[in-house]
Amino acid sequence: MSLHATHRDAGQVTVVDLSGRITLGDGSALLRKTIRGLLEDQRRKILLNLADVDYIDSSGIGELVSGFTAVKNQSGDLKLLHLTKKVKDLLQITKLYTVFDVFTDEGAALRSFS
Amino acid sequence: MALTTKHLEMTLETQVESVNLAEEMCLRVAEAAGFGEDDCYRIGMSVREGVINAFHYGNQERPEKKIHLAVDLTADKMIIHVLDEGIGFKLSDVPDPLAEENLLSTSGRGIFLMRAFMDEFDVVPGKTGGAEIVMSKKLPAPGSASPNGRGGQNATPQQEA
Numbered sequence: 001m002s003l004h005a006t007h008r009d010a011g012q013v014t015v016v017d018l019s020g021r022i023t024l025g026d027g028s029a030l031l032r033k034t035i036r037g038l039l040e041d042q043r044r045k046i047l048l049n050l051a052d053v054d055y056i057d058s059s060g061i062g063e064l065v066s067g068f069t070a071v072k073n074q075s076g077d078l079k080l081l082h083l084t085k086k087v088k089d090l091l092q093i094t095k096l097y098t099v100f101d102v103f104t105d106e107g108a109a110l111r112s113f114s
Numbered sequence: 115m116a117l118t119t120k121h122l123e124m125t126l127e128t129q130v131e132s133v134n135l136a137e138e139m140c141l142r143v144a145e146a147a148g149f150g151e152d153d154c155y156r157i158g159m160s161v162r163e164g165v166i167n168a169f170h171y172g173n174q175e176r177p178e179k180k181i182h183l184a185v186d187l188t189a190d191k192m193i194i195h196v197l198d199e200g201i202g203f204k205l206s207d208v209p210d211p212l213a214e215e216n217l218l219s220t221s222g223r224g225i226f227l228m229r230a231f232m233d234e235f236d237v238v239p240g241k242t243g244g245a246e247i248v249m250s251k252k253l254p255a256p257g258s259a260s261p262n263g264r265g266g267q268n269a270t271p272q273q274e275a
Contacts, residue, residue, distance in 0.1 A: 023133075023162070024130055024133055024162075024166055025130040025133075057159060057162050057163065057166070057227075058163055058166065058221070058223040058224045058227055059166065061223055062219075062220040062221050062223070063220070065218055065219070065220050066220045068218075069218055069220075086155065090227075093227075093230055094211060094212070094223055094226070094227075095212050095217060096217065099217060099218070
């Protein structure tokens with residue numbers, strides 16, 4: 001299953017709803033394109049909703065980190081919402097769970113940007 | 115009683131699609147061997163990472179080079195070999211992705227994930243001159259739960275052309 005991405009604005013925050021797999025190839029490329037596109041539109045508060053992402057490989061992890069760094073470099077914030085168990089486990093064993101701000105409630109995530 | 119080893123192998127092109135192909139093939143073998151859902155996920159991820167490593171680092175994404183994948187199913191474990199046609203590397207030269215200075219690196223986690231997800235993992239010089247990743251997962255005990263409802267320790271994998 002390839003990756004699908006749609007985004008919606010919630011005030012100053014852009015919520016990106018992702019579904020599918022973030023893996024080497026199209027999945028990682030779409031995530032990169034989506035985040036870079038938002039930065040070009042001056043959208044620097046980004047919440048990635050990963051509720052329907054059930055698989056990420058090392059390429060996808062690299063793309064998440066790349067996006068996080070790119071947003072930070074423009075004085076923005078990139079946060080994560082609704083991790084599936086597999087994705088949460090992956091971020092924990094790679095010690096990235098403590099790098100990202102991770103939320104289980106969208107309202108709380110949105111408030112954290114202000 | 116004689117213990118038999120089932121063996122299959124395939125030669126893959128150095129292209130992104132080979133990563134999915136290798137993962138799917140090994141998942142079929144793992145399911146037929148009786149591995150449960152969690153172990154299948156770990157095996158599939160490890161195969162992905164092994165082939166990504168061969169594709170990107172070993173073969174430098176050069177299409178004239180091949181990736182050689184082999185799977186052995188012995189009486190007690192599933193062994194996976196991923197061989198590239200690069201110049202090889204030493205495990206000791208691979209940076210630790212958990213080190214503070216590497217946490218925000220955008221690459222370099224594949225070896226770590228294979229080590230984490232498989233029971234045994236090593237990199238040896240391959241017959242092509244490249245690196246050969248050898249990793250294995252112990253088979254589930256006979257009669258243990260098989261959430262996918264298929265196979266068991268003596269299941270036979272589908273032979274690939």
